[in-house]
Amino acid sequence: MPELTDKQTFSDDDALEFHSDPIPGKISMAPTKPMATQRDLSLAYSPGVAVPVLAIAADADKAYDYTAKGNLVAVISNGTAILGLGNLGHMASKPVMEGKSVLFKRFADVDSFDVEVKTTDPDEFVTVVKNIGDTWGGINLEDIKSPECFEIEAQLQDLLDIPVFHDDQHGTAIISTAGLINACHIVGKKLEDVKVVLSGAGAAGLSSIALMKAAGVKAENTVICDRQGVIYKGRDNVSQWQAAHATDTPHRTLAEAMVGADVVLGLSAKGAITKEMVASMAPNPIIFAMANPDPEITPEDVKSVRSDAIMATGRSDYVNQINNVLAFPYLFRGALDVRARQINHEMKIACAHALAALAREDVPDEVAAAYRGRKLKFGPEYIIPTPFDPRLIWYIPPFIAQTAMDTGVARKPIEDMDAYRISLRQRVDPSAALMQKIQASVRSGPKQRVVFAEGEEQSVIRAAWAFKQAELGTPILVGREELIRQNAAEAGLSFDELGIEIMNARISERNTDYVDWLYARLQRRGYLRRDVQRMINQDRNYFAAAMVARGEADCMVTGVTRNFNMALKEVRRVLDVKDRMIGLSILLAKGRTLFVADTSIHELPDAAELAEIAVKAAATVKTLGRKPRVAFLSYSTFGDPPGNRGEKVREAIRILDGMDVDFEYEGEMPPALALNSEARANYPFMRLTGDANVLVMPAIHSAAISTRLVQALGGATVIGPLLVGLEKSVQIVPLGASVGEIMTAATFAAYAEGVEIED
Ligand SMILES: NC(=O)C1=CN([C@@H]2O[C@H](COP(=O)(O)OP(=O)(O)OC[C@H]3O[C@@H](n4cnc5c(N)ncnc54)[C@H](OP(=O)(O)O)[C@@H]3O)[C@@H](O)[C@H]2O)C=CC1
Numbered sequence: 001m002p003e004l005t006d007k008q009t010f011s012d013d014d015a016l017e018f019h020s021d022p023i024p025g026k027i028s029m030a031p032t033k034p035m036a037t038q039r040d041l042s043l044a045y046s047p048g049v050a051v052p053v054l055a056i057a058a059d060a061d062k063a064y065d066y067t068a069k070g071n072l073v074a075v076i077s078n079g080t081a082i083l084g085l086g087n088l089g090h091m092a093s094k095p096v097m098e099g100k101s102v103l104f105k106r107f108a109d110v111d112s113f114d115v116e117v118k119t120t121d122p123d124e125f126v127t128v129v130k131n132i133g134d135t136w137g138g139i140n141l142e143d144i145k146s147p148e149c150f151e152i153e154a155q156l157q158d159l160l161d162i163p164v165f166h167d168d169q170h171g172t173a174i175i176s177t178a179g180l181i182n183a184c185h186i187v188g189k190k191l192e193d194v195k196v197v198l199s200g201a202g203a204a205g206l207s208s209i210a211l212m213k214a215a216g217v218k219a220e221n222t223v224i225c226d227r228q229g230v231i232y233k234g235r236d237n238v239s240q241w242q243a244a245h246a247t248d249t250p251h252r253t254l255a256e257a258m259v260g261a262d263v264v265l266g267l268s269a270k271g272a273i274t275k276e277m278v279a280s281m282a283p284n285p286i287i288f289a290m291a292n293p294d295p296e297i298t299p300e301d302v303k304s305v306r307s308d309a310i311m312a313t314g315r316s317d318y319v320n321q322i323n324n325v326l327a328f329p330y331l332f333r334g335a336l337d338v339r340a341r342q343i344n345h346e347m348k349i350a351c352a353h354a355l356a357a358l359a360r361e362d363v364p365d366e367v368a369a370a371y372r373g374r375k376l377k378f379g380p381e382y383i384i385p386t387p388f389d390p391r392l393i394w395y396i397p398p399f400i401a402q403t404a405m406d407t408g409v410a411r412k413p414i415e416d417m418d419a420y421r422i423s424l425r426q427r428v429d430p431s432a433a434l435m436q437k438i439q440a441s442v443r444s445g446p447k448q449r450v451v452f453a454e455g456e457e458q459s460v461i462r463a464a465w466a467f468k469q470a471e472l473g474t475p476i477l478v479g480r481e482e483l484i485r486q487n488a489a490e491a492g493l494s495f496d497e498l499g500i501e502i503m504n505a506r507i508s509e510r511n512t513d514y515v516d517w518l519y520a521r522l523q524r525r526g527y528l529r530r531d532v533q534r535m536i537n538q539d540r541n542y543f544a545a546a547m548v549a550r551g552e553a554d555c556m557v558t559g560v561t562r563n564f565n566m567a568l569k570e571v572r573r574v575l576d577v578k579d580r581m582i583g584l585s586i587l588l589a590k591g592r593t594l595f596v597a598d599t600s601i602h603e604l605p606d607a608a609e610l611a612e613i614a615v616k617a618a619a620t621v622k623t624l625g626r627k628p629r630v631a632f633l634s635y636s637t638f639g640d641p642p643g644n645r646g647e648k649v650r651e652a653i654r655i656l657d658g659m660d661v662d663f664e665y666e667g668e669m670p671p672a673l674a675l676n677s678e679a680r681a682n683y684p685f686m687r688l689t690g691d692a693n694v695l696v697m698p699a700i701h702s703a704a705i706s707t708r709l710v711q712a713l714g715g716a717t718v719i720g721p722l723l724v725g726l727e728k729s730v731q732i733v734p735l736g737a738s739v740g741e742i743m744t745a746a747t748f749a750a751y752a753e754g755v756e757i758e759d
C-alpha cells in the first residue's frame, strides 16, 4: 500500500470501509422505465422487446434510439499500469475503473460501467474489446501500460465506429495543456519560448508533450526522460512512440535537463523530482507533479526551495489539481450528445482551450463553498477549474460537440446550441431551465434599472456585474465609489469597461428630494426630519428604496448584510404593500416545479389570511406562465383527525368558496394527496383536476421547515422566498447570500411576466 502523505485526511481503514460499506463498491444501476405492472413487463421484456430488436437488426444505429447505448461508456482496463502503482493485474484495477465510472455519472451524467480484461497480451485485449465494443456509445481505456496502450488504442479506433479514448494519454494531455496555457499566461511566458522537461515517457507523458507541442511549445525546447534518464536522439531501448519525441540534447539525466527549464511535467512516480532539481530551474518555474497517488515532489518541498513557482499535482488535497477528471466526463458528454464516431485531435484541443478559458472567468460562490470557502481567483493558486465547478458540465461539452460537428465526426449534429447548453445545465441543476426562461423574458422586455442596496459587498458587485453581462438590465450600486472600485478590482472586475452606475447616498444630489419626500410620508408616524435625513444619508436600504419610490430605479435587491425582517421593515417605511404581501418559494425536485406559500411574511395566518395568501400565490404563479392548482396543506385530510389547526384551513376553503376566484383549490390535505393522483382517487369530491402545483402551508414554520428540509436532504432546488405584493418590485435575499442567489433575486426583481413554464 502507498504510504500516507502528511496531507492525507484518511487512513487505509477509512478507504477500505468507504469501499465496503454500506454495500461493496461504488456503483449501482437504476432503471429508467417503470417496472410496476404486467404491461410494463411485456413492453420491457418479451414480447415488447422484440420490436426494437427487429428495428436494430434492420439498422444498427437504431441502438442509439432504443437502448442506453447513446449515454453509455465503458471504462476498460487490464490493470497493467494502475495509477502509478504499476502492473497489479486486472482485478486490482477494478476499484479505479469503478471510480472512473462513478465520476462519469457524477460529473457529466454519463452512464458507465467498468470492464476488466484478464490479459496482458495486446492482441487478445484488442480482440475482446473489438467484439463487445458496439455495446457502448464510447470506450474509455484506462491504466494500460505503455507502449502497448498506443497500439491498442490505435487498433480499436480503426476497428470501432465509436470514440475510443485512452484517458491516461489524452485526458491527462488535455488538462495539463490547459494548465500550461494558463500558467504561462500568469508568469508572462509564451508557449513557443518555454523549455519543457518531461519526467515519465509513458502513456500520459508522451501524449501530454505531444498536445503541448500542438498548442505551441517548440519541439526543440523539450526534453523527455524515463527511468534511465534523457531519451535523446539515437538512444537505445526506446520505443517508436518515445523516439518520436526524442531531441538532440547534450543532457543525459533529468537533473541536467532541468537546469534552466521553465516547465517540468511529472508523469512518472513519487520522488522522481528533487528539491535540487527544482532549485536549478528558470525564474517562475512551472512544476506539474502529476503522479498518483503521490506526486514526484510535494508542494511543501517545492515551496521550501522556490517561492516563485507555480505548482500543481494530481491530488485533490492541494491547490491546482491537474487530473484527467476535468476532461474525460465533459469530453465524452459532448461526444455522446452528437453520437460522435471518434474523439479527434481537434476535439482534444478544443477541450484544453475551453478548460483554460473557464479558469480565467470569475468563479461562482458555489464553487468556493465546495472548497470550504477558499477564494478562487485566476492566479498562481488557481490555474485550472476545480473538479466541483458546476459550470464545467454546461461550459465544456458544447465546444466538444461543435468541434465534432465542424470536423465531420458527428452522427447527429446539435441544431440549437443554446437549447443544448440549457439541457446540460438541467442535468445538474433543475432550476436551470426555469431561470433561463425567466432571464429570456427579462432580456427581451424593457430594460429595468435594478438598484443593489449593498453595493460595496463583493458578492453584490459580482452579481451586478454578471447581471449586466447577461444583458438582464442596468444595475446601480449604492455605496462609496472608491470602496466599490477597490472591491471590484479585488474580484478582478473592471467597472470602467462595463459602465455600472454607482450612487453614494452621502453625497448624492438626490438626497434633498428623497428626504423631503420620505419626511412627508413619515412625519405623522413619529419621525422628525433629521431622523429621515439620517435614514436617507446613512442607510442604503432607505436610499435604494427611495430611488425606486421616486422612479429613479425600477426595482431593488437587498438582504446580503441584514436579516430579512430588518431589511423588510426598512423597505416598508418607504414602499407600500399593494394588496397582500407574501413570500413565495419555488421548489424544483424530480421534474416537478412547486410553488410554496407563505414562506416569509405571515407567521401564523388566520383563515382569511390563508385564503388571501392562496389568491396572491395563484396570481403570481399565473404571471410565471402556469395554471395554478392550489392545495391547502395540513397534517389532516378533510377533517380527519379533527382539530383546531385543520379547522382554520377548512375555514379558508369556505372563504374562497364565497369568493369568485378563477383557480382550482382544495384542502385540507397532506402532501401525499396533493401530489399523488392515485391517493386522491379515494376522495371523489376532490376538486383538483391534477397534481397541485401551489402548496399553501398552514403557517410559516411548516413552510420554511419543509422547504429547507427537502433542500438539505438533497435532490431539490429551492428558489426564494420571492417577495410578492409590494407596490414596487423588491427582493430580499438571505443573509450572506451567494452571487448566484443575488443574481437570481435581481432577475426576479426585474421580471414582469411572460414565460411559459411546463408542469
Ligand atoms: N494526474 C493525472 O491526471 C494523471 C496522472 N497519471 C500518473 O502518471 C504516472 C504515469 O502513468 P502512465 O503514463 O499511465 O504510466 P506508464 O507506465 O505508461 O509510464 C510511466 C513512465 O514513467 C516512468 N517512470 C516510472 N517510474 C519512474 C521513476 N521513479 N523515475 C522516472 N521515471 C519513472 C517510466 O519509465 P520506464 O519506462 O523507464 O519504466 C515510464 O516512462 C502515474 O503515476 C499515473 O498515476 C496518469 C494519468 C493521469
Ligand SMILES: CC(=O)C(=O)O
Pocket (backbone or CB within 6 Å): 082, 083, 084, 143, 167, 168, 291, 292, 314, 323, 324
Ligand atoms: C488519474 C489517472 O488516471 C491516473 O493516475 O492513472
Ligand SMILES: [Mg+2]
Pocket (backbone or CB within 6 Å): 083, 142, 143, 167, 168
Ligand atoms: Mg489512469
